Amino acid sequence: MSDQQKVKRVDSKKFARTSAYVFLISIVMLLVTACASYYQKNFDFNHEFERGDLQQALTSLEKNSKQEQGRARFLYMVNNGLLLSILGRYEESNEYFEKAFLFGEDYHINYLNEAASYFTNPSVTTYHGEDHEHLMVLYFKALNYLKLNQHEEALVECRRLSIRLNQLNDKYNAEEKYQRDAFVNTLMGIVYQSDQDYNNAFIAYRNAVEIYQNDYAKMFGMQVPEQLKYDLINTAYWTGFQDEATKYKEQFGMQDYEPVKPDAELVFFWHNGLGPVKNEWSINFVIDPVANNGVVFSNPELGLAFPFQLEEDDHKKQSDLKKLQVFRVAFPRYVERPAYYNTGSLELDGKTYALELGEDVNKVAFYSLKKRMMQEFSKGLLRAAMKKVAEQSVRKEDEALGAVLGLVNAMTEKADTRNWQTLPHSIYYTRVPLKEGANAVALTLKADEEHATTHNFTYQVKKGQTLFHTFSSLESTNAPYRYY
DSSP: HHHHHHHHHHHHHHHHHHHHHHHHHHHHHHHHHHHHHHHHHHHHHHHHHHTTOHHHHHHHHHGGGGGGGTTTTHHHHHHHHHHHHHTTTTHHHHHHHHHHHHHHHHOOOHHHHHHHHTOOOGGGGGOOOOOOHHHHHHHHHHHHHHHHOOHHHHHHHHHHHHHHHHHHHHOSSSTTTTTOOHHHHHHHHHHHTTTOOHHEEEEEEHHHHIIIIIIIITTOOOOOOHHHHHHHHHHHHTTTTTHHHHHHHHHTTTOOOOOOOSEEEEEEEEESOOOOEEEEEEEEEHHHHETTTTEEEETTTTTEEEEOOOOOHHHHHHHHHHOOOOEEEEEEEEEEEOOOOOEEEEEETTTEEOOOEEOOOOHHHHHHHHHHHHHHHHHHHHHHHHHHHHHHHHHOOOOHHHHHHHHHHHHHOOOOOOOOSSSSSSSEEEEEEEOOOEEEEEEEEESSSSOEEEEEEEEEEEOEEEEEEEEEEEBBOOOOOOOO
16 A cells, blocks of 8 residues: 555545534534523513513514424414413414314324434424323313304314323323323313203213312322312202212212202303423433343432343443443423412302312323333433443544544433423312303402402303303412422
């Protein structure tokens, strides 16, 4: 080989190495701007929404319409849907919610992005939504139809809710997982009752009571709302199930109660506060080799240990893993935004009707993530291990290039912080009997005995009519946020 050929070969190696440096450094520079959480990336919209500047928040969404085709398009759809619903633009709202629903039905995994996530982070994948978020899509869609007085369309959403609940039940086999929703069943009963389908309303209410008693009491510390007890007895009585009505009156200690149909009714939903925000936390793990070509990732302080079994012929990978010793892994966690108001009630003609907690969206979100954290841990550890092994292999060939890759790995180690952040913290409801004609109703919300707010509404109603009203209070407290 001539000296000229040797020089050319050396130069080509230098060129390839330099190109790799430039490529990796460019990735680092891009990632520096991508380290913000999903909340921070959408700060203007979130800030405007939280302070109640809803029209400006909608304008901010419209400016980012390209997000409708992006990896977080589900969140773009539901944020538009919820905001338009609060603004009273129910038909436009349902157009976005329908898109979100169809996205959930047609979602397909992009395996290329899934594979890439193991060498970067989960944010490169399409966000497909949490289980409870998909249920909330149909909840808001049904409410919109009810306020448009389109009961048949609302019943369609109830049937969709029933299908989604069955899918959740089939999806999870372990005990005490969020696979049944009591408030969704309550809503289904409310819709059926408004359509005077008392038989289906009774079935939905009965299911809701059973879920509150057996699931929600254990998972969320919630009890059966008093209004639900009345609704269950009423629909049993009006269906002709006298034995069932008597049984539930005895079970609830309401033996003296006798169902009476009012002239008309108001079903009032209070969306209190704002749901949790996802951010990230990181854990340092150490690697310990074990017999039969295995390794254990452990964190003694948290009592965590995750064994991984390598292939029989993969001694090289085990050798590389042994050299890693300690590394950091990022995971998602929820941050609670405590609601400012604690209680609410309606008053009509001197009688008070307490708004009762039907769904603690905050607790549902926390619990759902907690129950799947083992899966999150496994994914995160596999992701970090694959990136570190690749780094070790590169270091053997080129220490400097391996160092740059190590920097890239550190910068890309991020948790997926996307979630539906405009959902309410919790949902309360009650039913108020109305008389035909005008009804002056006062809504009182209390943070404590010294801080209360009152809103006045007048409802014009016909005999036999059921009106639906939602009220959203977006205030949160300045108390220290709670984490999972």
